Amino acid sequence: MHLPRLALLPPFLRELLARRTLRREPETALVMDDPTEVDAYVAGGHTPTMAGTYLFMNAHTTQTVPGCRAVLDLGCGPATLLCQIAAMNPSIHFTGVDLSAPMLAEARKTVQRHRLDNVRLVQGDITRLTDFGTASFDGVISSFALHHLPRREDLDRCFGEIKRVLRPEGALFINDFGRLKSVKSVVHMAYLTSRDEPYLFTLDKERSMRAAFTLDDFRALAKRHWGDRIEVRGTFKVPLVVLLRTPPRPLPESVAEEFRARREARPARERSDLDDLRFFFRLSGVTEDPFGPFSPLAGQIAKLRMLDFATLPVIGTVHTARVTRTVRILRLAARVLGLWALWRGGGFRRSAAARRRRFIVRLAAVLREDLGALKGPVMKFGQMASYLTEDLPRPLQRALRPLQRRSPPLDPAVIRRTVEESLRRPLGEIFAEWHDTPIAAASVSQLHLARLPNGRWVVVKVRYPGLLRAVKSDFFLLRCFAPLLRGLWGLPNARELLGELEELITTECDFQKAGAYQEEFRRAFADDPDMIVPRVYTDLTTPDVLTMDCVEGKTYEEFKASATPEQKNKAAEIVWRMAAVSINRHGLYNADPHPGNYLFVDGKVAFLDFGFTKRFLPAFLALWKEQSLAGCAADFERFRDVNRRLGYERPGRSMDHRAMYDTYRRVVYRAWMDDRSFRFTRDFVRQEIRSLLALQRGAKGALRMPVEFVAILRLLWGQHALLADLGAESNWHRIVFPLLKEPYTPV
Structure with missing residues (x-):
């Protein structure tokens, strides 16, 4: 089971929020001839991160080139990846091209070390493939090489040469860095794994990211040369890595099994880096995974749910005292009435339609902020308004939708303490893995992803501390308005109905009872193929905590x-x-x-x-x-x-x-x-x-x-x-x- 590292979260969010793309900084030297830099580059190719990346590229290249007889590798460098691909495809003859003589010297050592007879090496410029005739290759591949080109025009010329030497129906698989929007993201990603790498390799990686072409550059030039035959994908939302490829072909089961076995044999760190790439490319639409499905899938999408909470304020406690909640609720009512009076009185100084829009925006912000902090029954009414009341303006309903699952979360320390006190054990003894960032936070509880010692992923629902007191406080206030309900809606038994509603919400706050109901529903619909009711772990369920299977x-x-x-x-x-x-x-x-x-x-x-x-x-x-x-x-x-x-x-x-x-x-x-x-x-x-x-x-x-x-x-x-x-x-x-x-x- 794999979850992307939380260290990827800051640049991910930074890139999502950034408006401008970083200006490209071409590398100062087109050819890496310095022996010290070459040695660092070769050593960097054997780090855990690159080992996982190379296995990913090897598998996807192998998935693209079956049936080819001759394949050209552009910018092969020390041939670390080329030799891995050639070893997996012994029936294909590979030609590696690189402009750097020192790199090719290292490449020859790599070929000899692997004892490969299906690889030859040629020194040459990838924008002028004069040594090769038209349509002389069944496939062209390249890995992290094109960013070395000085200008976009050179990339265009390179694509033209690829099109010339590649047969019309030939296979293509190219990967490279994509340009990010923020220099902070570049530095973060370049130095994320620097402790395992030679310093010059990390420095070269940073320079490469600064020199990368944009995803739009790749898409535009690929469309110009190949039309819609070439698929261009970047890693999900943030194109740190870009793939250009012809449609993949089914792998023989023996080859697929070999890749799965190689992945399993890797140390955990290398598997993690490999699975990061698999995860983010799968989300971007690269669904043909040579390594098969993530097993189990649970937790993959749940991890993305956590991103929703990265920018939300964390609240230290839920106000539960009757006086405090009453004051806050009355303050909310006063703010709403004030906005209404401002709108009706023309205080927004706009046209009637503009005033109405402004009123709705301001009202939504007030309700979302105050109800999200209050939690409990009051917030539950806001949830209901977000989908139930058809008379509410649609923009207001949309603005209230975050209350359904994305209200401000409680302090992680408070949640951890609640779980430990309720289950009477340290968190580390209960779960092999626990994520402090919730995957949902609503009116009664917030949900956290965790992994049991047996490897199974679960969702842990944690009731907000003191919530029962908040329920009693809110219904005390509601009962004060019972006469108003009697007159407004004609409910002669308004107090009785409020009592029933209070009992239902109080029961909802008892997770032991809720878990028992859930298990009853699970038994009732166990044979229905269209319904999923997650299993409840009764030994990890109390009135404050409910643990159930993670469903994606x-x-x-x-x-x-x-x-x-x-x-x-x-x-x-x-x-x-x-x-x-x-x-x-x-x-x-x-x-x-x-x-x-x-x-x-x-x-x-x-x-x-x-x-x-x-x-x-x-x-x-x-x-x-x-x-x-x-x-x-x-x-x-x-x-x-x-x-x-x-x-x-x-x-x-x-x-x-x-x-x-x-x-x-x-x-x-x-x-x-x-x-x-x-x-x-x-x-x-x-x-x-x-x-x-x-x-x-x-x-x-x-x-x-x-x-x-x-x-x-x-x-x-x-x-x-x-x-x-x-x-x-x-x-x-x-x-x-x-x-x-x-x-x-x-x-």
Whole structure:
């Protein structure tokens, strides 16, 4: 298992944020003739970093040149890599070209040492290949040589010569440095492994990076000479290394096995450097890996998730005291009201549209900052607003999306202490590897990547210290507003509903209970090929800590951006089926459908969080199913009777059952009432929410919402909002309706 070194993080972030590309500084000497420098270069080629790099290039070159009879290597240097490639491809005759006589002298020693008879060496200029005729080679290769050329025009001339000597359908594999944007990044990368290298080799590496051509240079010139036949790739996001190649060809299994064996035989340091290249090129689209898949894959993409937190402020503690939280919440409310007053009063001094945009931007920044620091239930409401409330402006919803998984993380020392105190052991005894940077941070907890002593990668969910106190503080404040909820939404039992919500969130904060629910769901869907529920390690799970298998996949936003409509429909059906089966068959209701709780894995959906789960009594479940069947069958009398038995009608008051019946048929049952396809849209979700609120307010206190529907409505609105965001379309009736007639079956 490999994870890129954290030492790569600073230049990675610096390059992502930099705006300008570093000015090119051509090397002062085109030919390396100084014997001291040549000796340093030869020695540097045998360091752990270069050994791993050469194995990577050897494998990818071998994957590109099968079937060739004659291959030309441009700028072969001391032939360290050339001889490794030639040894792996004994049926191919290789010709190495270099302009430096001292380098070629070293190259001859290397060839003799390897006892190779399929390599010849020629002194020559790679921009004037006068010793070779047109179409005289089946393949051309080059490794870290082209940056020595003084000008872009020389690179263009070199490509022209390559095209001339290469047969029309010949193979090409070239790698070189790509130019970075920041001199700090160049120095960082050049000296990252300097302790293992001769000083002159490191210095030459820095000069080479400063002299590198840009990725755009390579792409433009490759397209000019070869059109679309040549693929040009740089390492992911930051083109430190660039590859130009013709399409790779399948390796014989014996050769592939040899490369895998060579990798396994390398010391850990060399494997790490090799796997860094594999990892970053795979992310950039080089998917044909001669070494096979990373095994296990867990942790690869999770490592990238950590980059999201590199620029976020770290908070030392979550404020949990009632007075402190109340003051901070009221301060937030005052800031929001102040912005609103400024907007309505024209204080932004812009046009109406510009004032509105400015208001939304400022409001989003305030909410994201304050809610992210508060954590707990208050932040959870911000999460819900980011995907559920269709009446919010879309820019505001987008600005709140980081609250789903990317809020400011807690101090690593606090998290470590929480884990050690909860599991009653030092962290080093529990995990072979632990990453302080989280892969997600939300309202209740943050998630960390770790590796067990047996090598298995896991995700450790750590509850924020003192969170239960924060929950009690927030709900104390909410209960103060219960009369307002009664008047605003027509909820006669507002306090009772808030009590149910508090109990659900308190249960969500108990990771031992959440882990038990997760294992129950895992057993229930163990045979479903489309669903993944990570295993929970009960011996490493407490009320404060939950440890589960690491699952790799795309986040909701990544999936939505890349998936086809068919893939979105399939994923939506899986999400819908999970809810429909768990509720109607098993009486289990996981009512937290926010996008951060899903990962999308090759046509499957991974469900990650089961804390906000409600278990329904069989009697309630039977009545709820009967209500749905009656409504869909247009049986008003039966619907009204079930309503009363469910407790909708407030004692001593008479409610309008017909209004509820009409509303449910028009919006709640509409998606799946009939045997036909239905497409979720934002307009439908908006209409659904408005209709239900209007029904509640119109009842004027006569309609008492049963407490069970706190969870039901959260899932209903949240799931429908998610499906609308995907534009999902399916025959939902065929998933739900058979389940309404099934008996309750405990897991």
